[in-house]
Amino acid sequence: MLTSSTAETVLRAARRGGADFADLYVERWRRRNLRVIDGEVEDAVSAIEQGAGVRLFFGTDVVYAYTNDLDDASLGDLVATLVRLRGSGASDGQVDERGAGGLDLRRRGPQGLHAPRIAFDAFDKSWRLERLRELDAGARIDPAISQVEGRLIEWEQDVLVVNSEGDWVEDRRVRTRCAANVIASEGDQTQTGFVGPGLSVGLELFDQNPPADIGAAAARRALTNLRAVPAPAGTMPVVIGNGFGGVIFHEALGHLVETTSVARRASVLTDKLGQQVASPAVTYVDDGTTPHGWGSSEFDDEGMATERTVLIDKGILTSYMVDRWGSLKTGYRRTGSGRRENYTYAPTSRMRNTFILPGDVHDTKDLFQGISYGLYAKAMGGGQVMPGSGEYNFAVSEGYVIRHGEVAEPVRGAMLVGKGPDTIQKVDAVATDLSTEPGMCGSLSGSIPTEVGQPHLRVSEIVVGGEA
Amino acid sequence: MTFEQAKTVLVRRASERGVEAEVLATSGRELTLSAAGGRVDEITSATRGGVGVRVVHEGRIGYASSEALDEASLAWVLDEAIENAALQSARGAVMVEGHALGRSDLIGEGLSAPVERKAEAVTTLESALTADERVDAIAFARYSESESEAVLGSTRGADGGYRNGYAVLMASPIMRQGESVKQGWEIDFGKEFHAIDPTRTTQRILEKVGRHLGATPLATGRHATVFEPEVVATILQLLLFSLSGKTVAEGKSRLAQRLGQPIASERFTLVDDPTLENGLASRPFDAEGTPASRTVVIERGVLRSFLHNSETARRTGQANTGHASRSYASTLGVGATNLMLEAGEGVSLDDGVIVTNLMGVHAGANPISGDVSVQGLGLRVEGGESRPVENFALSFNLFRLLERIEAVGAEVQWRPAGGAIVGARSLQVDALSFAGA
Structure with a gap:
């Protein structure tokens, strides 16, 4: 995507202009997005995105510029603009001659740990449409199903990161996701169900997740809600389901241990x-290396190899998620967590695949034992979090009452309310059925693919808000 | 390859394959400088552009776009657009007849001042705001400029291009007087950097936010009401939803059956004019290459026209008004340009409420029904004297409000609103219900 002489010219200009460190990020995407409603194509859009971003550090001050014109003159102009503006501000960085004599580039590339089996250009468009029509047919399990939307998202991203320390890193990321959004209606009631598996794979996604199964699962969720009764309200024990149940801890705990907030002292x-921040039943991991994980990559967007980072070990906080800027600010070791949506954003510390490890309750049924009255939040929907305090509210998208240790009638409209750091202290039992699900995580550096996950787990008490 | 060359290559290749195609290349440059503590602390400099192709093949539309302009990328884009079209069930789409549209430069040297002067503008603003003892903190102080270029071509003969741009200075201070804390923002903008004056902007911001300090709750009641131009811009943005041909074609506009009928007070005349000299949203042609012309939307209260592109015009059987909008990566939509409320005789209020801010309009307004229920901030006027009031909710229906307009302000204030630039003026209506303390 770029010659090494162009990269060197840009980085050298940055160093001559007084930057303590500079990096250059270049990427090229191919994307396809197909959306089908009730079997008819609603959107079919294809796009190539290509661009570069230059980041200059002056101490811990960062300036950023981007362009999708990749010729030498355009990239040179970007750096010149940043250097000129920076010079008209206050402190100048020191000029370091190391960059002026040519960079000794250390080249690394992906080993193909997450490479797809089926290539991006395999099959034609009508093959894809057929799969989404199978999803539609699979969802038609009841006369109450009134609308079925199927989406297929395919991304192929080539990335190059070069920096003034001599790193030259290439990565390739291919991701595929298929989602069903099903509406069920009866009388004046309308409820929806969503299921959307996605992985760092090609169209072999459908081997593990047949389209008809995706549609049927979303339809069952919509029907369960349609026939549910309003949720109870009050403080009660809650069993949170595996997989996407982990979104609560992603939002209300994960974001609090990114240096993006920690380095600004904006996190509780x-x-x-080294301190006990969670119940001893909890070990919380952020892993960028999960084979074919939705949030996996071989390198992060700052060119560092990804790793498996244990954030909380049996309740003790052992690491933050640290990018280059966060490391400079705090002194913590970088964890390969610098990520961004695309070249229009500078990277910040972000989650990859984040989950709670299996616990010691081998039979999930045992989690429900001893709960005389509580809530089973089997599937979670959207929510909101105050980033500083971890205060959250999350909608339960599939919920049931727990009565005398048994899962009883379905309820709808339940809302879980609390503070992430409190809730994680109250996790008193964790099962072994760990699973993860894909999502899109939004923050300072844009919207990026991440996995959330956990086994079934029990929280001794959460405030449950019922339907108003 | 340049955007112009990429456009030419794609149009030629589409012709060779017997496909109707329209190619839109847009590119832009942006510079944003934020100031804090008397210096520029954040800089973003960016250029971004791409080429989007819209094909019509056997009556079906397909889209694809690229930010890379090499031969292989362009070939992939055309293949994908044709394949995407083939998946569609809906037929009957046509590519409009094109025109030679020429090349226009609507900005010239307007933004060519040295970057140091732009940095000085924003640091002057930030320092001047900080110097006011009522200012507790500054949420942001920002200069930004944007320059864009569009090139359009089609297999039906459309061929043209234009260049435009603007500069913006804006800030949001948090001001305090005793226990009363108020945050607000104001924006100054123009097509030329030298039209922006940090001293004037500072005064306007301090006046605009400072006048609300010491606000007391407004008692529940009915009051004669004047909406300030900024609030009117928000209301017109809400009305635009129902005036869009796209909304009409999708069956969601309450006004769909009202062409030729009175829908507002006869004091209300609304015009969209992309040909307005020095208009920030002026352009010689729209995203489909339809030459720009003035559209009277509402004339003395009577609904004269919706805003259409060729597709929504075809679907509704109405005339295309040349309001197609899209960027290279998006699909065809409808957008207003310089939308102006025509001048009235002026407003005057001896006893009532001047509404200066509406908060939460996006959550509190239903664009389809026109029902609005939002929190407001304003000034209570009694015997010609005014004092700031807060903590009240205002509920009204947009469509009924239009019928009840008693006076329109004389002075225009241009505001950005939902992709358009709105020439707003004050509006006075008879008694509205305010829910307060």
């Missing part, structure tokens, strides 16, 4: 390394 978990 600032300066808590």
Whole structure:
């Protein structure tokens, strides 16, 4: 995508202009997006995105510029603009001659750990449409199903990161996701169900997730809600389902241990390394290396190899998620967590695949034992979190009452309310059925693919808000 | 390859394959400078552009786009667009007849001032705001400029291009007086950097936010009401939803059956004019290459026209008004340009409420029904004297409000609103219900 002489010219200009460190990020995407409603194509859009971003560090001050014109003159102009503006501000960085003599580039590339089996250009468009029509047919399990939307998203991204320390890193990321959004209606009631598997794979996604199964699962969820009764309200024990149940801890705990907030002292978990921040039943991991994980990549967007980072070990906070800027600010070791949506964003510390490890309750049924009255939040929907305090509210998208240790009638409209750091202290039992699900995580550096996950787990008490 | 060359290559290749195609290349440059503590602390400099192709093949439309302009990328884009079209069931689409549209430069040297002067503008603004003792903190102080270029071509003969741009200075201070804390923002913008004046902007921001300090709750009641131009811009943005041909074609506009009928007070005349000299949203042609012309939307209260592109015009059986909008990566939509409320005789209020801010309009307004229920901030006027009031909710129906307009302001204030630039003026209506303390 770029010659090494162009990269060197850009980085050298940045160093001559007084930058302490500079990096250049270049990427090229091919994307396809197909959306089908009730079997008819609603959107079919294809796009190539290509661009580069230049980031200059002056101490811990960062300036950023991007372009999708990749010729030498255009990239040179970007750096010149940043250097000129920076010069008209206050402190100048020191000029370091190391960059002026030519960079000794250390080249690394992907080993294909997450490479797809089926290539991006395999099959034609009508093959894809057929799969989404199978999804539609699979969802028609009841006369109450009134609308079926199927989506197929295919991404192929080539990335190059070069920096003034001499790293030259290439990566390729291919991701495929198929989602069903089903509406069920009866009388004046309308409820929806969503299921959307996605992985770092090609169209072999459908081997593990047949389209008809995706549609049927979403339809069952919509029907369960349609026939549910309003949820109870009050403080009660809650069993949170595996897989997407992990979104609560992603939002209300994960974001609090990114240096993006920790380095600004904007998180309640600032300066808590080595301290008990969760129940001893909880070990919380952020893993960028999960084979074919939706949030996996071989390198992060700052060119560092990804790793498996244990954030919380048996309740003790052991690591934050640290990018280059966060490391400079705090002194913590970088964890390969620098990520961004695309070249229009500078990277920040972000989650990859984040989940709670299996616990010691081998039979999930045992989690429900001893709960005389509580809520089973089998599937979670959307929510909101105050980033500083971890206060959250999350909608339960599939919920049931727990009565005398048994899962009883379905309820709808339940809302879980609490503070992430409190809730994680109240996790008193964790099962072994860990699973993960894909999602899109939005933050300072845009919207990026991440997995959330956990086994079934029990929280001794959460405030449940019922239907108003 | 340049955007112009990429356009030419794609149009030629589409012709060779017997496919009707329209190629839109848009590119832009942006510079944003934020100031804090008397210096520029954040800089984003960007250029971004791409080429989007819209094909019509056997009456079906397909889209694809690229930010890379090499031969292989362009070939992939055309293949994908044709394949995407083939998947569609809906037929009957046509590519409009094109025209030679020429090349226009609507900005010239307007933004060519040295970057140091732009940095000085934003640091002057930030420092001047900080110097006011009522200012507690500054949420942001920002200069930004944007320059864009569009090139259009089609297999039906459309061929043209234009260049445009603008500069913006804006800030949001948090001001305090005793226990009363108020945050607000104001924006100054123009097609030329030298039209922006940090001293004037500072005064306007301090006046606009500062006048609300010491606000007391407004008692529940009915009051004669004047909406300030900024609030009117928000209301017109809400009305635009129902005036869009796309909304009409999708069966969601309450006004769909009202062409030729009175829908507003006869004091209300609304015009969209992409040919307005020095208009920030002026352009010689729309995203389909339809030459620009003035559209009277509402004339003395009577609904004269919706805003259409060729597709919504075809679907509704109405005339295309040349309001197609899209960027290279998006699908065809409808967008207003310089949307102006024509001048009235002026407003005057001896006893009532001047509404200066509406909060939460996006959540609190239903564009389809026109029902609006939002929190407001304003000034209570009694015996010609005014004092700031807060903590009240205002509920009204947009369509009924239009019928009840008693006076329109004389002075215009241009505001950006939902992709358009709205020439707003004050509006006065008879008694509205305010729910307060």
